[in-house]
Amino acid sequence: MDPLILENVRKTYRLDRVEVPALSDVNLRIRPHCFTVLSGASGSGKTTLLNLIGCIDQPDGGSITVAGERVGELSDDAMSDFRLRHIGFVFQNFNLLPVLTAYENIEYPLLLTRTPAAKRKQRVLELLAAVGLGNHAKHWPGQLSGGQRQRVAIARALATSPELVLADEPTANLDSQTGAAIIALMRQMQRDYQATFVFSSHDPHVLAEADDAVVLQDGRILRIEQRQRGESNA
């Protein structure tokens, strides 16, 4: 089952009295357990598409099916629960909660799912080790470097074992070396945890690592490049 299916998705923003189409009739299927990159120039609709996929924004038309569920019909609470169990987020600015330690940041989604304490601890320690921060469990976000923060964010995104992990320009605020390391880590995590990763990025490192690349232009899909597992179907 494809973890993500978009059919005729449209999204228009209204700026004062002017309507600005952000996405027009987008049809897309994301293959499972792939590393998919949404690329395109600024204003091409990458972030809008990512927000719709992440169920944190609503399309004006069309349907979005994530993990077999048509998300447009869910209530706000149901949508929150759905995000909690099926989608993980990695943000450009890391967005760690500054009042929680690295351990607690990763633990937070597990608290929301009411995971038992022992299982929670096991999972958090496993993820911390997986992102190479086993010795930084008690560090506050302010005590971590940008790369380390993004590692914690990746671990947090994977805490509830979601089918889909979305990352909006995850390397934009990192130097190229750290960015490359983060991409490598994400690739590794994607393989290890069998999740489907969808990125928006300009970063050539990210594009080089992608299984699939969805190129957007003016709110439409220009082409889809399936690099390793399939062929371009643009």
Place this chain on the structure above:
Amino acid sequence: MKTLLLALRNLLRNRRRSIATIFAMVIGSVSILLFGGYVQNIIYGLQTGYVRGGGHLELQHRDYFLYGSGDPTAYGIMDYQRVIDLLRADPVLAPMLTVVTPTLEFGGIAGNFDAGVSRTVFASGVVVDDQNAMQRWNDYGFPDAPETLALTGTSEDSAIIGTGVARVLRLCAPLHVSDCPQPVAAPQPAGAEMPADVARLAYPDASADAPPGDTESGARPHIELLAATTGGAPNVARLQVAKAEELGVKEANDAFIGLHLGAAQRLLYGRATPEVTGIALQLHHTGQIPMARQRIEQLLRSSLKSAPLAVYDFRALNPYYGQTVGLFSAIFGFIAVLIGAIVLFTVGNTMNAAVVERTVEIGTLRAMGQRRRGIRRLFISEALLLGVFGALLGVVVALVLAWVINHSGLTWTPPGRVHPITLHVRVWGEWRMLSGTGLGLLVVALVSAWWPARRAAKLQVVEALRHV
């Protein structure tokens, strides 16, 4: 666990703002508690004064309260000693009682016939030992020593008068009353001497032609008290004035005469069976009033069925008490509402600022799967913690300040009092006020956080994540 921990850490994250908010709450609660403690002390003081003077409850002829001031002897309590004995012996009432004492109150004319002056007065006949026992009531622990009636140890024909009565009757010098200048239009003795029949009533053992003077060397000054007997005939008692007392209220100073119950009864009832106008009952505690009253009403329907009596508590007999309590309660309520409003806006402002500052965090939490109600709960929890810290700290600071004030030796003279008393603020032990203020503050903090919390919960995830 996490919500409260997260809330606490968020408060600690912006320490200066949290401290400023808690400080505002502390100032608010301290103001309420200190003013409340001061008001409480005034009310207790007033209550103590009334209870010491007239007891908690009074049995009267059922019509005396409304009609008795015009003709007290028509509304007396017959066979009052039997009533008193029955009350004292009652197994339900007895454990609650400290004093049961009769009183006889009436109006009359007091005169100093040598000076040719007189005035209408309000007289009260009391059992001195009982009154002194009532003066020892101190359920609220006031530090002032109980007063002893000036009639204590005096002969049966002694009286005390208000300083105003002493002035009018030209007795300032022998009674050492200050502030007593010679009036510009001082009336001269009218010339007519006391009528012989009146003189015979006042001086039964002396010649009517030569009534004794009132300022003999070393002797106490005398006055004559004229009143109507039960039959309506005039009767006069010659009384030695033991003291002129400053009573704190001009109306009382200008009209009050206190005398022994026996003397009052002889004046009003002569050789007839004496009665009283009231039987005062003093209880151990004011809180016992409802139970004591209920029992007395039972007795009035059974053992005392034949006596047309009614029971009143000190609040009904002294409307000024209720008015004072009402006035102070209104002021207290007004101040509490004002302070509550200030706290409301202070906490609300803090929470609003927190929502704005943490908009991206709110978006992140929501994106991770936190429901709206989780966001609402987080901000409400922060307000709850602010409220708890503010209330607890406020109570502690108020207790410390109250202790300092109570030990500072400051004094003040309350309305209706003559002598200054120690300024006392009652905070410790006023559990209702303490818990009410604490809970009130907590509720205000929660209410003030409600709108910002709701606003935070309603944020669109995408908009929140885009916030700069």
